[in-house]
């Protein structure tokens with residue numbers, strides 16, 4: 279094992295015309311550049327983030343609802359479930375257990391999702407306007423599978439957490455997390471496949487529907 | 497995977513005659529090509545791909561440094577990093593992990609590196625059940641076929657063929673609706689995810705600064721494989737490292753756009769380390785296998801730019817040769833222009849003689865490549881190497897030697913070409929086309945050759961330009 283590692287590194291160094299590791303000065307330069315996290319060219323962000331997020335989320339086949347405060351979320355969710363003829367029994371992130379789900383007549387269980395769960399409700403760490411994307415970071419009270427196993431995924435997005443692009447999301451992760459979480463999942467709409475005859479079908483292995491509830495004031 | 501790249505010519509002719517394949521490949525031109533163009537217009541493509549090429553090149557120029565950094569940061573989070581010199585080594589490492597931890601069932605999301613290794617065969621031989629979960633790869637596994645495209649592995653198959661296959665293998669009523677077929681596969685595969693002890697994935701990138709691996713999927717199978725089983729094994733090539741998460745952001749603007757015409761793929765999953773003790777899900781063990789498998793040799797060669805490749809598939813989607821013959825003709829894991837460079841470099845140029853020639857050098861691939869790999873130039877370099885090593889057929893070498901000699905005899909050259917043009921013009925007759933060309937039947941078999949009209953280029957040039965004075969000629 280160690281021998282394979284050494285031989286591979288040696289071959290790489292030989293290919294790069296060196297017989298040892300990069301010189302210390304070069305290494306320092308590379309590390310200094312990394313520490314600055316330089317961004318590449320970005321598309322012009324000549325839009326208002328919430329409007330752009332909504333437009334792009336819809337384009338990715340998510341549906342979007344907006345409410346004023348987080349206390350209005352359970353009723354909005356109940357309305358969505360009723361409109362779509364979906365069951366009112368849902369699994370929610372333990373982090374969202376404190377919302378008054380009963381107010382919407384929703385029977386919420388705060389636990390890890392299992393295969394039989396039809397509806398999974400999550401929050402998000404932030405959302406990306408450029409592409410209409412949710413970013414979820416795994417944590418003990420925010421399991422990754424809730425947005426994956428259920429046929430319907432409902433996500434709550436505070437408008438204040440909508441950032442412009444992936445670069446801003448990384449900056450937020452760095453400023454708010456001491457350690458990277460085990461999983462950082464960027465989600466853009468329901469799962470899909472076009473493997474057979476390039477025909478798009480929603481609902482491959484993950485959710486068939488992604489519904490986003492944006493909370494405007496927090 | 498068995499290498500069958502020596503048979504490109506015969507396979508290509510076979511494929512050209514297959515009407516189902518032609519219909520299937522039509523989808524490429526109709527969907528992928530315009531889809532990419534439309535969504536790429538959202539970016540300053542040239543500026544973004546300049547940056548992307550620089551990111552990849554910087555990683556390769558200091559590859560050992562970034563790999564060691566990745567290893568250190570990954571290990572700090574409890575990830576076990578393995579180094580594999582060959583495809584066989586990958587198979588032994590995965591099998592050993594499986595044996596040590598009592599793994600009986602594994603699920604896989606699409607990984608071209610694992611195709612290089614023929615990992616499924618090795619696992620099955622070791623008594624481990626392995627299921628492909630990408631819909632396309634699942635269809636291939638059922639039919640015991642290799643992929644024909646790196647992004648759309650069953651591009652060569654029609655819906656009817658999939659219907660027949662599912663009815664036969666699943667023993668269900670034959671369905672023809674694509675949505676119904678997809679649901680059937682989902683229902684078959686869901687229990688496999690829940691049951692599996694091991695999830696095997698590739699990695700689109702590995703990130704040096706954080707020790708993370710990243711996978712991109714649309715179906716969600718990659719997320720399943722990295723979340724549900726107790727062991728996650730990611731297999732990737734040593735060239736896949738990038739320095740920072742910001743570099744990932746730049747590359748991710750190009751990868752899905754180039755691949756499927758999406759501004760972003762449905763799921764981009766960055767995984768770092770193993771589950772914490774109080775996490776409710778996630779694997780207890782995370783292994784990353786870094787495969788050399790010929791890459792360090794390419795790094796030392798004149799085609800090293802191919803290592804920048806991010807496996808988007810745009811070069812094959814835009815290649816007139818791929819569009820006509822599909823991926824199987826290329827005879828190994830990687831088809832199209834990138835395959836024509838990679839395959840000979842991995843398996844030996846003597847084992848893939850036709851591939852660098854399976855191109856008109858029209859440079860469509862070079863124009864769309866998001867990391868600016870000069871694919872035609874690399875194919876030309878491989879052609880040169882074949883010639884230098886005496887690997888080209890005798891008649892070709894003789895013809896080239898003859899031409900080289902002739903080209904260095906200006907007067908004779910002018911005379912012969914002038915005669916040649918007249919003969920061809922005479923052969924073309926009034927219609928001005930030649931239906932059958934001696935020594936050129938390969939060309940005229942499918943179309944007429946337009947006969948040259950008028951004079952040779954040299955004659956025209958001479959009549960338009962006054963000859964140089966002796967003084968000027970002396971300077972030239």
Ligand code: SF4
Nearest residue numbers: 805806808809811865
């Ligand atoms: S060579 Fe370029 S265009 Fe082809 S798959 Fe690789 S990155 Fe994409």
